[in-house]
Amino acid sequence: MSKRHSVKYKIDRRLGENIWGRPKSPVNKREYGPGQHGQRRKGKLSDFGVQLRAKQKLKGYYGDLSEKQFRAIYAEASRLRGDTGENLIGLLERRLDAIVYRSKFVPTVFAARQFVNHGHVKVNGKRVNIPSYRVRPGDVIEIREKSKQLAIVLEAVQSAERDIPDYLQVDTNKLTVTFARVPALADVPYPVQMEPNLVVEFYSR
Incomplete structure (x- = not known):
């Protein structure tokens, strides 16, 4: 930790x-x-x-x-x-760890940083392990196939603790998210x- x-x-x-x-x-x-x-x-x-x-x-x-x-x-x-x-x-909000957190793939922003660091995330089909990686509108972020059954992911996806903002298009079945647009303060x-x-x-x- x-x-x-x-x-x-x-x-x-x-x-x-x-x-x-x-x-x-x-x-x-x-x-x-x-x-x-x-x-x-x-x-x-x-x-x-x-x-x-x-x-x-x-x-x-x-x-x-x-x-x-x-x-x-x-x-x-x-x-x-x-x-x-x-x-x-x-x-x-364009940071990769922030998007993983906002998409409810993990419970906290700290977990998101560690999750990305450990290579569980792909952007447009390529593995990215840099939490500060800057995502662009239209990019598709997904959890690697091997990582989809991790307890931390399954629990976070089912949690009712947070809402997913509308600038992210999340598919909770496939565990993918498309970054639709750069949000304004009022959207976050x-x-x-x-x-x-x-x-x-x-x-x-």
């Missing part, structure tokens, strides 16, 4: 929100932060603090990406035409409010 995987619920507690909407999240029982002084930290955040929190929340949601990775995605989003915040969400089913505009302000300082 990766270090990031093992501390996923600490991310929830640190931010004080159940960012993946999971029933097991400790935030459901304890809304305060972790540690000895967690219950005291209720002070009003500065503008910088609000922006930093928005960045940490978005970065954490996609598997606690490293700062270097996240900043590179932001830099690319800012170079594209249109709204930088919307571009940022579009680039994050985040369990909590994400504020990419604040992330843009954070990096624009």
Whole structure:
């Protein structure tokens, strides 16, 4: 188990929100932060603090990406035409691990990263083991034949915990998904409010 995987619920507690909407999240029982002084930290955040929190929340949601990775995605989003915040969400949702997670082939975004890493996924018929691989509209992602009977897959597909967004066309019988289009912020089913505009302000300082 990766270090990031093992501390996923600490991310929830640190931010004080159940960012993946999971029933097991400790935030459901304890809304305060972790540690000895967690219950005291209720002070009003500065503008910088609000922006930093928005960045940490978005970065954490996609598997606690490293700062270097996240900043590179932001830099690319800012170079594209249109709204930088919307571009940022579009680039994050095009990650292969994000699509595997959204398609409900695995239970968590951390499991999706590991699942892709271990070579269980094909894109347009070719095996891809890079979680950050960027999918394009029209690409078909499928679970390898040998991996379709894995318990983690069978349980996730039957779970009623999440809905599949309409920019993904999923065939739950064949365990394939077609990436129909790049989503806008409003299309993405985040369990909590994400504020990419604040992330843009954070990096624009």
